[in-house]
Amino acid sequence: QVQLVESGGGLVKPGGSLRLSCEGSGFTFTDYYMSWIRQAPGKGLEWLSYISNSSHHRSYADSVKGRFTISRDNAKKLLFLDMNNLRVEDTAVYYCTLGSYWGQGALVTVSS
Amino acid sequence: SYELTQPPSVSVSPGQTARITCSGDALPIKFAYWYQQKSGQAPVLVIYDDNKRPSEIPEKFSGSSSGTMATLTISGAQVEDEGDYYCYSTDGNGDQWVFGGGTKLTVL
Numbered sequence: 001q002v003q004l005v006e007s008g009g010g011l012v013k014p015g016g017s018l019r020l021s022c023e024g025s026g027f028t029f030t031d032y033y034m035s036w037i038r039q040a041p042g043k044g045l046e047w048l049s050y051i052s053n054s055s056h057h058r059s060y061a062d063s064v065k066g067r068f069t070i071s072r073d074n075a076k077k078l079l080f081l082d083m084n085n086l087r088v089e090d091t092a093v094y095y096c097t098l099g100s101y102w103g104q105g106a107l108v109t110v111s112s
Numbered sequence: 113s114y115e116l117t118q119p120p121s122v123s124v125s126p127g128q129t130a131r132i133t134c135s136g137d138a139l140p141i142k143f144a145y146w147y148q149q150k151s152g153q154a155p156v157l158v159i160y161d162d163n164k165r166p167s168e169i170p171e172k173f174s175g176s177s178s179g180t181m182a183t184l185t186i187s188g189a190q191v192e193d194e195g196d197y198y199c200y201s202t203d204g205n206g207d208q209w210v211f212g213g214g215t216k217l218t219v220l
Contacts, residue, residue, distance in 0.1 A: 035209070045147070045155065045198050047209040059207045062113050100157035100166060 002026040002101045006094065009106030016086050020106055022079040022096030029077040030054075032099070036070060036081045038092040039105075046092075049081070064090075086110045114138065114203035116212035123218040130186040132215045134199030137180055142201050144182035146175060149214075150195040158197075159184060189219045 008020040035050040049060045049070040058070055069082040079096055093105040116136040124130045134144060143162050147155040157166055159175035172187045186193055199212040
């Protein structure tokens with residue numbers, strides 16, 4: 001069955017950086033576009049970014065464009081989200097998604 | 113940037129039909145997806161491609177779309193259907209995806 005497992009969350013100071021990883025299994029990793037979605041505490045869902053299966057096409061929400069970078073390593077079945085210049089408002093649970101399949105989420109807390 | 117608009121809340125009595133709307137300019141040409149999120153849990157897809165239901169989702173959930181509005185209908189809503197519902201779609205170019213603000217469904 002499809003499994004998505006995020007890692008790399010944690011506490012970081014404003015202006016800092018963090019890399020999230022997502023390991024996929026139970027499906028042909030190279031066949032699918034993948035996305036990152038987040039949810040701030042008590043708030044709604046926010047789409048952040050997607051990447052095509054070949055990495056040729058990527059798109060970002062305006063809120064993270066220029067600060068976050070999505071990438072993937074198909075050989076290792078890994079999806080990444082590099083987050084730079086983090087802000088307090090980036091505090092959220094970050095989900096790796098493949099269509100209707102979601103990981104368990106990784107908590108990122110940005111606080112001084 | 114593209115936006116999807118949902119009512120903040122919908123309330124029905126048990127056994128009634130709940131309808132949650134989602135409006136967006138690109139909905140005439142782009143599919144709508146609907147997610148259910150119960151407290152403390154990850155979202156679950158209940159409707160995809162406007163009106164298709166994943167096999168594990170009960171028949172009480174249905175979707176439709178007409179013009180710039182998509183609608184999620186929950187027939188015979190029960191207390192266990194309470195939660196937040198989000199519509200999800202993409203802009204006209206298919207490049208930027210967006211969630212609606214979410215609708216809190218209360219059944220009481």
